[in-house]
Amino acid sequence: MEEKQVEVVLFGTWASTFCTRVELALKLKGIPYEYAEEDLKNKSELLLHHNPVHKKVPVLVHNGKSIAESLIILEYIEECWNTTPKLLPEDPHQRAKVRFWANYFDQKAVPIFYIIFYAKGKEEREKAIEDLSQVLKVFEEGIEKDFPGQTPFFNGESLGYLGIAIGSLVCNYKAINEAIGAVFTSEKNPKFLSWINAMKNCPLMEETLPPHDKFVARLRVYLASTQA
Structure with missing residues (x-):
């Protein structure tokens, strides 16, 4: 082109x-x-x-x-484009904490997600899923400590930096679970999934995420290629 x-x-x-x-x-x-x-x-x-x-x-x-x-x-x-709606809070300390948890997710959770995909057997995959759950528990505790009574995934009424960073992946969790198995569950990480479900219902998120069935099909093709 x-x-x-x-x-x-x-x-x-x-x-x-x-x-x-x-x-x-x-x-x-x-x-x-x-x-x-x-x-x-x-x-x-x-x-x-x-x-x-x-x-x-x-x-x-x-x-x-x-x-x-x-x-x-x-x-x-x-x-x-320093216009509203803003992706990050105005307060520098709040901005730093939002960036910290976005980086934490990318550095700790995302690599485990790839391990889940590339796992060669059930035992390896189940261990990776449990490792991911533990990482998400740390995330849950950290968010509640750093943002007590707040919703850091939204900046005001609109999606914020942290919500975009995490929701872009995990708001697809139903497709991920359908393609791979029970990767994200409310039994293991209830707070995390409650936050994700709130973001998932955001009209902008619904509009932008890939179609569920199409994404499931792509994940299954990708998963099959890793097991070949």
């Missing part, structure tokens, strides 16, 4: 939760953008040009300048 002279272009793939993060932020801010769907088995020259280091999506191109990595893109959007 030839790159068009538009202000904002998002290179992504529909099943990527990291790309969903960026779409949520762009829609929330009301930023017009062009979406370029990538085939990750046959990456475009434009994607390789704009992200020569990691060669992956998402990549946001703003006035010809490239920004990679989803959480960095979220912060760029917040700083560049």
